[in-house]
Amino acid sequence: MLTLGSGGEGALMYYNEMFDGTKVREAYAGLADWIDHMPAEIRQMKQAEAEALFRRIGITFAVYGEGGDPDRLIPFDMMPRIFTQSEWRRLERGIKQRARALNAFLRDVYGRGEIVRAGRIPARLVYQNDAYERAVVGFVPPRGVYSHIIGIDLVRTGRDEFFVLEDNCRTPSGVSYMLENREIMMRMFPELFRGNRIEPVDGYPDLLRRTLESVAPAKCQGRPRVVILTPGHFNSAYYEHSFLANLMGVELVEGADLFVEGEFVYMRTTEGPKRVDVIYRRIDDAFIDPLTFRRDSMLGVPGLMDVYRSGGVSICSAPGAGVADDKAIYTFVPEMVRFYLGEEPILKNVDTWTLWKDDDYRYVMDNLGDLVVKEVHGSGGYGMLVGPRSTKAEIEDFRLRIQANPSNYIAQPTLSLSTCPTFVNEGVAPRHVDLRPYCLCGERIELVPGGLTRVALKEGSLVVNSSQGGGVKDTWVLSE
Amino acid sequence: MLSRTASNLFWLGRHMERAETASRLFEVGARITLLPNTAEGYQNEWQSLLRATGVADSYAVRYGDVTEENMEKFMVFDRDNPSSVASCMHEARESGRIVRTALTSRVWDALNVSWQEMRAMKPGQEDAADLADFVARHAATVHGAIDGTQLRNDGFHFMKLGYALERADSTARVLDVKYFVLLPRVEFVGSGLDSYQWHVILRALSAHRSFHWAYGEDVSAARVAHFLILNHESPRSLMTSVQEALAHLDALVRRYGEDVPHTARDRARALADRLAGTDIDDIFDEGLHEFLSDFIREIGVIANHVQADYFHGRG
Numbered sequence: 001m002l003t004l005g006s007g008g009e010g011a012l013m014y015y016n017e018m019f020d021g022t023k024v025r026e027a028y029a030g031l032a033d034w035i036d037h038m039p040a041e042i043r044q045m046k047q048a049e050a051e052a053l054f055r056r057i058g059i060t061f062a063v064y065g066e067g068g069d070p071d072r073l074i075p076f077d078m079m080p081r082i083f084t085q086s087e088w089r090r091l092e093r094g095i096k097q098r099a100r101a102l103n104a105f106l107r108d109v110y111g112r113g114e115i116v117r118a119g120r121i122p123a124r125l126v127y128q129n130d131a132y133e134r135a136v137v138g139f140v141p142p143r144g145v146y147s148h149i150i151g152i153d154l155v156r157t158g159r160d161e162f163f164v165l166e167d168n169c170r171t172p173s174g175v176s177y178m179l180e181n182r183e184i185m186m187r188m189f190p191e192l193f194r195g196n197r198i199e200p201v202d203g204y205p206d207l208l209r210r211t212l213e214s215v216a217p218a219k220c221q222g223r224p225r226v227v228i229l230t231p232g233h234f235n236s237a238y239y240e241h242s243f244l245a246n247l248m249g250v251e252l253v254e255g256a257d258l259f260v261e262g263e264f265v266y267m268r269t270t271e272g273p274k275r276v277d278v279i280y281r282r283i284d285d286a287f288i289d290p291l292t293f294r295r296d297s298m299l300g301v302p303g304l305m306d307v308y309r310s311g312g313v314s315i316c317s318a319p320g321a322g323v324a325d326d327k328a329i330y331t332f333v334p335e336m337v338r339f340y341l342g343e344e345p346i347l348k349n350v351d352t353w354t355l356w357k358d359d360d361y362r363y364v365m366d367n368l369g370d371l372v373v374k375e376v377h378g379s380g381g382y383g384m385l386v387g388p389r390s391t392k393a394e395i396e397d398f399r400l401r402i403q404a405n406p407s408n409y410i411a412q413p414t415l416s417l418s419t420c421p422t423f424v425n426e427g428v429a430p431r432h433v434d435l436r437p438y439c440l441c442g443e444r445i446e447l448v449p450g451g452l453t454r455v456a457l458k459e460g461s462l463v464v465n466s467s468q469g470g471g472v473k474d475t476w477v478l479s480e
Numbered sequence: 481m482l483s484r485t486a487s488n489l490f491w492l493g494r495h496m497e498r499a500e501t502a503s504r505l506f507e508v509g510a511r512i513t514l515l516p517n518t519a520e521g522y523q524n525e526w527q528s529l530l531r532a533t534g535v536a537d538s539y540a541v542r543y544g545d546v547t548e549e550n551m552e553k554f555m556v557f558d559r560d561n562p563s564s565v566a567s568c569m570h571e572a573r574e575s576g577r578i579v580r581t582a583l584t585s586r587v588w589d590a591l592n593v594s595w596q597e598m599r600a601m602k603p604g605q606e607d608a609a610d611l612a613d614f615v616a617r618h619a620a621t622v623h624g625a626i627d628g629t630q631l632r633n634d635g636f637h638f639m640k641l642g643y644a645l646e647r648a649d650s651t652a653r654v655l656d657v658k659y660f661v662l663l664p665r666v667e668f669v670g671s672g673l674d675s676y677q678w679h680v681i682l683r684a685l686s687a688h689r690s691f692h693w694a695y696g697e698d699v700s701a702a703r704v705a706h707f708l709i710l711n712h713e714s715p716r717s718l719m720t721s722v723q724e725a726l727a728h729l730d731a732l733v734r735r736y737g738e739d740v741p742h743t744a745r746d747r748a749r750a751l752a753d754r755l756a757g758t759d760i761d762d763i764f765d766e767g768l769h770e771f772l773s774d775f776i777r778e779i780g781v782i783a784n785h786v787q788a789d790y791f792h793g794r795g
Contacts, residue, residue: 233578242581245581246581251482252581256484257483259794267482268483268484268792268793269481269483269793270481270482270483270486270634270732270736270790270791270793271481271736271740272740272793272794273793
């Protein structure tokens with residue numbers, strides 16, 4: 001994902017999360033002294049220490065990233081990003097509301113499709129969507145939950161202005177950074193945690209395990225056995241998979257460790273087969289069962305979907321959950337909140353023009369130089385145009401691509417995302433940030449107070465992707 | 481425990497031990513060639529070494545001429561030779577990486593560091609003895625970390641079982657080299673050359689001092705063979721290795737109960753009993769090479785049963 005703003009106009013127009021003019025905002029009151037009293041040499045020493053800790057604890061980040069640069073660590077910034085309790089409460093309500101609506105939508109479109117019948121969402125966008133899985137139509141997973149871990153990407157543009165950039169309903173990653181960033185900060189600056197009352201995030205693995213256990217299938221007897229299904233140790237996120245399995249105290253399995261026999265799924269153990277009740281899968285729908293989806297998949301478990309549909313095992317997130325997080329569906333999430341919950345959305349969407357509508361198409365084509373245009377199914381910053389940052393030739397080139405297939409694109413205004421003080425070579429300077437909290441949906445809907453803050457480390461840059469010079473920060477929520 | 485995890489732990493042990501064997505064999509070769517013997521020169525000894533480890537053909541195809549330089553590349557550094565030191569250390573680390581959470585951080589550190597340092601070495605830098613020391617030192621660090629820090633659970637037993645079976649196999653192979661290093665003529669038996677070769681074998685197993693402590697006598701074929709095959713105190717003897725493998729298999733049976741298949745344990749117990757009922761004269765009457773070949777085959781059978789009992793996982 002790429003986050004953008006209209007760059008180049010100077011830092012003043014961006015919301016600074018720490019300073020209101022020269023005044024320090026409430027959330028950062030406890031931190032101002034800390035920064036002022038940290039001489040440059042101590043700061044450099046601490047930064048080196050943090051990196052050494054990451055390399056040691058996180059040595060496996062590097063090891064598991066072996067496909068590319070073996071030393072690639074995501075840069076860690078020691079300056080935390082902070083929310084007050086009341087700011088967080090509002091965010092939390094908004095995130096939970098959105099998570100409820102997304103799950104209600106999934107339940108609906110794999111059932112009667114009321115929202116489509118009511119004409120609130122075009123049928124084509126749902127039923128012809130690549131992520132819509134016919135194989136699970138009519139099947140309702142335990143507790144009616146389809147997406148159990150929802151990562152919602154947020155940006156802030158003002159004191160009370162938060163926008164959702166993107167929902168991630170399949171297998172959002174990055175939560176291991178949230179946990180390790182905190183671990184490192186607590187080791188390095190214990191005094192900060194004594195002086196500020198900061199809500200802990202280390203309950204996440206337990207909460208995740210309980211969430212997964214709470215959606216065990218009907219046929220499960222006794223305490224549910226949960227496993228994490230990984231594509232394997234060559235996957236770039238393998239470290240996160242094994243990190244979570246370790247903290248949750250569950251087995252990390254590959255497809256070949258599981259097999260289907262009769263009505264159930266078993267894992268191969270040294271003591272013979274053991275029944276598995278809940279699979280937290282970190283592989284895509286297309287690969288989970290070669291008998292139902294891609295036949296060439298070596299990562300999945302043949303017959304898994306039959307067991308799933310007959311209530312022998314739960315798969316988290318449910319196959320087909322991806323239909324709720326695609327960029328075309330995104331524009332309808334506020335509508336889902338109203339339709340299913342009868343509430344007004346607490347979190348706003350970014351205005352989005354959908355190019356298959358004539359009015360929107362004309363507007364976008366007239367204003368390409370000011371907008372961000374994205375492919376509906378694109379991700380990771382590929383296949384997109386950033387109007388204010390592009391040359392005339394690039395814009396014209398992209399115009400041709402849009403003309404060829406307008407329904408493949410959406411457009412959004414460039415956002416002025418907030419900045420947070422960040423340690424840079426010259427001292428402390430504002431840098432743009434976003435936020436990904438992780439919402440857990442099972443018997444209850446919960447989230448730990450925190451998330452992953454990504455920061456664009458280059459001056460003026462609005463791109464927080466780690467592949468393009470982004471880093472991460474610890475994210476604090478102050479208790480009252 | 482997941483079958484795949486157990487299997488990786490087992491192979492971690494085997495590969496670490498195998499890396500050490502490869503470097504020991506290379507050292508044996510290098511030392512034996514220091515002694516002039518036949519008209520054909522040293523080529524003979526390297527050839528027999530290759531035959532003992534069953535890789536003569538693959539060497540011939542890839543390198544052709546037998547020289548110490550090529551042998552070093554092949555036995556120590558060549559990643560295309562699955563039995564080379566580098567390949568084994570890489571495999572051990574890969575297994576460790578896959579089951580990272582089943583290892584203590586000390587074990588992982590030791591594995592990782594040994595692989596990083598191995599990777600940084602280049603052929604032709606060290607002589608054979610230094611190379612063997614280097615490998616033995618890292619192998620000892622890993623082994624020590626396992627003994628010192630791992631929980632004594634099933635994973636531990638699988639690792640140690642891997643070590644023990646591999647060690648049984650490798651001592652038998654090193655010993656078998658002596659068979660292949662044919663003395664030029666029958667009248668050399670019992671000659672200086674003969675006993676020199678036995679000396680080298682002991683050295684290669686870091687056992688020449690302990691041999692003298694244990695026997696206090698001159699090196700002779702029967703005594704060395706006894707020391708490396710039947711002696712209960714010798715740490716690398718076939719007897720000790722089989723007893724250790726049996727102890728870990730017994731521990732697994734105690735842990736898992738009799739309902740989980742235990743053919744590997746039964747087979748290992750039968751082998752241990754058989755060794756206990758053998759004396760060294762029987763072995764020489766049967767033929768040392770024949771005895772060792774049978775033994776190596778039997779270790780393979782036990783390893784296959786370990787696979788079937790525990791790593792298949794379908795019950």
